[in-house]
Each structure stands twice: as C-alpha cells, then as structure tokens.
Amino acid sequence: xxxxxQRDNFESKVVTPGQVITADTQYMRGHxxxxxxxxxxxxxxxxxxxxxxxxxxxxxxxHTRYTGNIGDLVIGRITEVTNKRWKVDINSRQDAxxxxxxxxxxxGVQRRKTEADELQMRKFFAEGDLLAAEFxxxxxxxxxxxxxxxxKYGKLRNGSLIVVPPALVQRCKTHFHTLSCGVDVTLGLNGxxxxxxxxxxxxxxxxxxxxxxxxxxxxxxxxxxxxxxVCNCINALSRHFMCxxxxxxxxxxxxxxKYPVKxxxxxxxxxxxxxxxxxxxxxxxxxx
Amino acid sequence: xxxxxxxxxxxxxxxxxxxxNLRADGRGRLDYREVILETGLITQxxxxxxxxxxxxxxxxxxxxxxxxxxDIDGTEEEVATVKAKRGRVVCxxxxxxxxxxxxxxRGADDxxxxxxxxxxxxxxxxxxxxxxxxxxIIPGKACxxxxxxxxxxxxxxxxxxxxxxTTRAALFNTQVPKAIIHDLGDGEVEFDxxxxxxxxxxxxxxxxxxxxxxxxxxxxxxxxxxxPLEELTTEAKLHVMVNRNGKICGIQKxxxxxxxxxxxxxxxxxxxxxx
Numbered sequence: 001x002x003x004x005x006q007r008d009n010f011e012s013k014v015v016t017p018g019q020v021i022t023a024d025t026q027y028m029r030g031h032x033x034x035x036x037x038x039x040x041x042x043x044x045x046x047x048x049x050x051x052x053x054x055x056x057x058x059x060x061x062x063h064t065r066y067t068g069n070i071g072d073l074v075i076g077r078i079t080e081v082t083n084k085r086w087k088v089d090i091n092s093r094q095d096a097x098x099x100x101x102x103x104x105x106x107x108g109v110q111r112r113k114t115e116a117d118e119l120q121m122r123k124f125f126a127e128g129d130l131l132a133a134e135f136x137x138x139x140x141x142x143x144x145x146x147x148x149x150x151x152k153y154g155k156l157r158n159g160s161l162i163v164v165p166p167a168l169v170q171r172c173k174t175h176f177h178t179l180s181c182g183v184d185v186t187l188g189l190n191g192x193x194x195x196x197x198x199x200x201x202x203x204x205x206x207x208x209x210x211x212x213x214x215x216x217x218x219x220x221x222x223x224x225x226x227x228x229x230v231c232n233c234i235n236a237l238s239r240h241f242m243c244x245x246x247x248x249x250x251x252x253x254x255x256x257x258k259y260p261v262k263x264x265x266x267x268x269x270x271x272x273x274x275x276x277x278x279x280x281x282x283x284x285x286x287x288x
Numbered sequence: 289x290x291x292x293x294x295x296x297x298x299x300x301x302x303x304x305x306x307x308x309n310l311r312a313d314g315r316g317r318l319d320y321r322e323v324i325l326e327t328g329l330i331t332q333x334x335x336x337x338x339x340x341x342x343x344x345x346x347x348x349x350x351x352x353x354x355x356x357x358x359d360i361d362g363t364e365e366e367v368a369t370v371k372a373k374r375g376r377v378v379c380x381x382x383x384x385x386x387x388x389x390x391x392x393x394r395g396a397d398d399x400x401x402x403x404x405x406x407x408x409x410x411x412x413x414x415x416x417x418x419x420x421x422x423x424x425i426i427p428g429k430a431c432x433x434x435x436x437x438x439x440x441x442x443x444x445x446x447x448x449x450x451x452x453x454t455t456r457a458a459l460f461n462t463q464v465p466k467a468i469i470h471d472l473g474d475g476e477v478e479f480d481x482x483x484x485x486x487x488x489x490x491x492x493x494x495x496x497x498x499x500x501x502x503x504x505x506x507x508x509x510x511x512x513x514x515x516p517l518e519e520l521t522t523e524a525k526l527h528v529m530v531n532r533n534g535k536i537c538g539i540q541k542x543x544x545x546x547x548x549x550x551x552x553x554x555x556x557x558x559x560x561x562x563x
Contacts, residue, residue: 033451078293109347115374127293128293128295128298130292130297156295157297158297159301160302161298212479214297215297215300216301224308225310225314228314235313241341254365261314262313262319265315265321
C-alpha cells in the first residue's frame, strides 16, 4: 500500500526548473534532476514530467530533442550522402545514419548492395529528401541508425511537413492514418508530421520501381485545401501544446470547418479550435 | 527551427500550390500572416518596438539617440556643406544564431551585413523620410546620431519586411531630448539638454519612413510573406520599399535567380494591393 501511494505521488507531476521533487533521500538521482547542497532533496533541472522506476527519479523534459526507441516510426530529412550511408536529420541530438544495406532496392529484389548501387545512391535519396523510416537502434558512441526495409516506409510525396514538439506525438499501434476528410497523416514520433494526399494504392500493387521516383501526383485544389486545413489544425494544436493523435486531429478538423483555411493562422481561430477539441475530449471522457 | 534543405518533391508541391493560388498554409499568393506589433518595451532606449509575424518571425528594434559630431568629410565642398547641417542614422542588424541554423557560425556575418547595408541605405537619404536636418544641433559641429539596432530573435521567413515594420514602429516610439542653444557671442555657441521629459519630441518625418514588401519569385509567379520552405524554393527576391503615400523609396533584388522585365514591373505594382 505504501508503494502505491508513493507511486501516485509522482504520477503525472509536472515540475519546473528548481522545484523540489521530493525531500526523501532514499531515491536515486536520474536525468533532469540534481540534489541540493545539503543533499537532502531532489530538485528538477528541467521543465517536464516526473517519472520513477523503482528508486530512480527522472524528469522527462517537455521541450527536448527526440531520443529514439527501437521500432519508432520517424520522419527524417537527408542532410548528407556519404560512403555507403546517408545522414538523416530526425530532430535528435545528432543526425541518424541510414545504411545503404538498410533500404529496399527498386524492383523489390533482396540482394547484396554492389558498387554500382553505391555510385547511384543519390538516385535513391538525395540531400533534402524527406523519408519515413523505422528507428533501428543506437550504437555505443551515441549515434543511431534507421531502416526503410518495408514498403510502408520510404520517400514522402504529395504533401507538406509540419514540425511539432516530439513530446506531443504519442506511441500508437499505427502511425499511418487516413482521416475521414480524405488525407493521409504520418505521425513521426520525432515530432515531424507528414500530411499528404490519400494514396488509394494497396501496398502489394505498389510499383516497386516507383518507390524512389521524384514526381508528385497531381493534387487537385480541394485536396490541397484539405491538406492545408489539416496542417493548420495540427499547428494550432501544437501551439496550445495539445497531444496530436488521429482522433484529436479529426476533432480539430471538424471544429475548424467554421473558418476558411487561411483564417486558421489567426490567433482567435486557433483558440476556438483548441477549446472545441478540449470540450469534445472532456465529453468523450465523461461517457466512458 | 527552420530547415535549410528542401526536397524536390516539397518544392514541386509548393510550386504547384502557388500556381493554384493556394499555398501550403492555405494563404493565397498575396496574403500576409498576422502581425503583432508592440512598442516601448525597452525602457533604457529612446524608442523600441517588437514585431512578430505569424507568431514565428520575431524582430526587436531599439533606437538610441546620442550626441555626436557631424559628418564633415565629403570630397566635394557642396556635399560637405550639406552634410555639416545634418544628423545621421546608424543601423545595425544582428540575427541571433538560435533563431535558425543559417545564422549560426560564419554564415550570419553575410546576412547581418546585407541587412545592415539595406537598412542604412534606405534610411540615410531623402527617401528615408526622416528629417535629418532637424537632427542637427549646431551646424558643422554637433548633431544627433540615431542608432537603430535590430535583433532577429526568431525566424519563420520574411525577415526584411518584419525588420522595416519594426523599425518604423520604433522610430514612431522614439523621443528625442530637446537641445537648448545658448549664443555666447563671437559665433560661439553652446547647448544644454532639457531634463523635462514633456519637452521631448518625436523625430520629424517618422511617418514618412518606408516599409518593405518582399516579393518572392517562385516559378513564373510571385508571392509575399514567404515561409522558410517557400524561401528555399524562391529563385529571386525583390524588396520594394514604400512609404505611406504609396511612393517607392527603394528597390533591391536578392537571390541568385533572375526576374523577367514584364514580371518585374508587375511585382513592383503589387505593393499597392498589399498595403
């Protein structure tokens, strides 16, 4: 029983820098915390949520760079093409690497990558290209690696990117969503979100040759408008520091229909949309 | 943080959106983002203003007036006599390296210099609007020097327009102490500064200070108030400085691309719609 109450004390406790987390010395000092001079209490060094594993207290900062976990879906931007690998910006402390051996080749054949592949690496991904990838792991020196060995991953097309704080995107069963308004949203756990035109193609019928093509499909005006609206909704949510999931985006989208797309850049409209979402969430919660 | 690279696919999406008159954030080609302007934030300065554009770009301008000697050099005598009766405007623009990756390290120097030059060129002349002769206290000797310091705190595209808007607001906010001139005879003159804040006055001609409208040429069209991604797609930029009467006070082009003659005149005409 004692343990339970202790746990409750820490759950979802938000602290600011300099705030005393606990005056109990039985705990161990973790990331984001320090001991005061008399070593009698734990103090937070960042603004964030207190987390506790057994005796270890850590504070997970709200505004921070992304730290990867194996299996995470991330969206990255190629910053450099080097020897047998790409450097990818994933909003992390350092750029991740994508090895040439960790991508699917066009044609779908599985084989060793040859020298010829090495020479045409820019045909697959060039500097600036955006891609969806999976976090593969991290090495001893702190560098991290990605892979795109799945047809779900790869180059991103027909849409635009929005950047939000990584803390707002939560880990879910799937990060590829198709909203009822007819656009696809890819939520990268690193806070990069890709909103694009819905591609109706099944993964099996996807042309394996086209996975690295540099051509957008034609996007008509109404789709473009919907994409812009979804982007602005996500932006409004992130400005008000609200969680971003497919349901919340859908709520925000519904609430936003009152305004023309470009008015969603205005502060009052953003305020209105987020209050509506909050209201809706509280209604949904009270039902369950 | 604003990206420094853009993918070919994003650039293509932006380009086609502009052709469709619907940009990535839902704006049309000639729509501005929301401007939030505050004045008088810095108590130590004689005038200050801060402007935020779409909650992204953030520029802070402080104006300080100081007594200095008039600029007496000038190769020709005529130029020298005009200069002897004038005050001066000294500009300095600094982009904070935390605002964007492109302002970090050496790259910032070029941008800072470019912006500083642009601002001094516009404000130090008849097109700048300020009555520089009024800033002169004793001809040939003392004058007011107006130091304008602009600080780019955050970057989300379109620094130049924000900078000029903030500068104009800061100059509106500026109060110059009154100088009381005593004639000591024999052509000797001295002056005191009035302590009475009530007697301080604005710099004459602040209302004629121009603001800038930046037009970004993307494809065969042009847009105003570009976001960072749109700026990366931009081939060439045209900064058109306009005053309150709709008179053009200066034009400057930047970027590596070229602008066709017909498009140029169209772009210059556009400022009227924007303002």
